[in-house]
Amino acid sequence: MIVQLIMGVLGGLGIFLYGMYIASEGLKKSASSHLKNFLSRVTKNQFLGAFAGMVLAAGLQSSSAATVMVVGFVNAGLLTLRQAMGVMLGSAIGTTVTVQLIAFNITDYALIFIALGVLVFLVSSKSIGSILLGFGFVFFGMGIITEAMLPIQTNPEFAGAFVYLTDNLIITILIALVFTAIVQNSAATIAIAMTLAASGSLTMEAAIAIVYGANIGTVVTALVSSINASKDAQRTAVAHAIFKVIGVLFFLPLTPILVNVLDMIGGDIERKIAYGHSIFNIVNMLILLPFCNKFADWMVILISIKDKTPKHIKYLDKGSLEVPTVALIQVRKELGHMAIVLDKKMFHDFYMLLNERNAGHRQSIIQTEKIIDVIYRSNYHYLQKITKKDLSDEESNESLKYLYINNDLEGISDALQQIAHTTIKLETASSSLNEWEINGINELYKEVYKSYSHAVKAFEENDNNIAMEVINRNPMILRREKELRFQHFYHGENESSRLSSIYVDVINDLLRVNHHSVDISHTVIGMV
Structure with a gap:
């Protein structure tokens, strides 16, 4: 019994x-x-x-x-x-x-x-x-x-x-x-x-x-x-x-x-x-x-906040994985946090990279890219766990979008880190970039950064109109890059091949940043 x-x-x-x-x-x-x-x-x-x-x-x-x-x-x-x-x-x-x-x-x-x-x-x-x-x-x-x-x-x-x-x-x-x-x-x-x-x-x-x-x-x-x-x-x-x-x-x-x-x-x-x-x-x-x-x-x-170095991951927690809606919201917030780190730590004071005397700023960007990598990997593995749950069609599409955006933000950090590595060569170069070359790069950067900030805003506000603005700006940025490249090779007076490669590599990496911004905008409007 x-x-x-x-x-x-x-x-x-x-x-x-x-x-x-x-x-x-x-x-x-x-x-x-x-x-x-x-x-x-x-x-x-x-x-x-x-x-x-x-x-x-x-x-x-x-x-x-x-x-x-x-x-x-x-x-x-x-x-x-x-x-x-x-x-x-x-x-x-x-x-x-x-x-x-x-x-x-x-x-x-x-x-x-x-x-x-x-x-x-x-x-x-x-x-x-x-x-x-x-x-x-x-x-x-x-x-x-x-x-x-x-x-x-x-x-x-x-x-x-x-x-x-x-x-x-x-x-x-x-x-x-x-x-x-x-x-x-x-x-x-x-x-x-x-x-x-x-x-x-x-x-x-x-x-x-x-x-x-x-x-x-x-x-x-x-x-x-x-x-x-x-x-x-x-x-x-x-x-x-x-x-x-x-x-x-x-x-x-x-x-x-x-x-x-x-x-x-x-x-x-x-x-x-x-x-x-x-x-x-x-x-x-x-x-x-x-x-x-x-x-x-x-x-x-x-429960007071103790004075300690803040952890890089702000929003993800394992407990929410059982509720995919909440988990996806947390990923969205973490992607926003990732974009803020990019903005404040890597885009900030871009013009200083073109000055050979700013070695500390370059190293700061290189180190920040490692933080972005940590956030990227955490988002990726967290999203993989979410996708293993029994999701609705809407949740499946959302998780896929976040995987794309996570990859694009990491790609942007890679491009900015590469610019920092490239401009390290200026520290040992015998001469500097011409003033008109520096001005041209800075102008291109401003347009690229504007597209990036708009792409992030389109993602955070889920605004298709802002996303379309970024996509429509892309041909203008591509034309500006071609003009800078033409001016450099046709009118450039700098005989240093090393400086020439630095100039070309920097504008190529800025194009990579812009490419990822456009991809984020495509993802926002559902083109994945």
């Missing part, structure tokens, strides 16, 4: 968790592309942010997934720390939907959901089919767990053992916390508590304690995902954990009162537990929501 009980509970739990995963993936695919706009619109204040969190978690059916997504948005700079506080509190309420559905004994219709999900998946929409199929597995798994625990109802020894184990509410909370942290799903923990309570193996107080522990356990995933993220993302995850702990500390001495309130509401014990889960999160949100801004200030003090 013990073996059958363990097999039934573990097997049912496995189906339950797999169903949650399938449903969550389907919901991500069908709605995640709209999350960025949705969150940017409804996070203007904490109350609307809390509403956004409810919708987000209800859609994903996982406060852990919702929290990881919010941490990713904060890391990508799409949400501020203050905005994220309200979203976190609201996300806890959104996940109570699953527990309420289980309390309605909808498990009886699990096979209908599975059959309908398979039909929709094969005939119509894969994402909607996955949602239905996932919920079908959730309810089916819950049914298996319930059936496996039937012997407990008739065996006083089992019932007595569970009552003994859950006699201490603190220990019960810790057990539920650890279990939820392992399975990364509070709904699964609470669903098992419902089954145990229905069999008479759990008192109502112990079941509510499991609800407390399950709510704290959901913070572990977000905390892990924030380890390598930005400071604000770490602050968001820690604040979420503190919110949960404060809620439990507030409710723990009031547990008998909560049980009495649930008795007055009525219904079977599963429904009471579901109501208790909802009441805990709603009251917790109402108490803490007014203090969100103050919490954000406290988190800045608690």
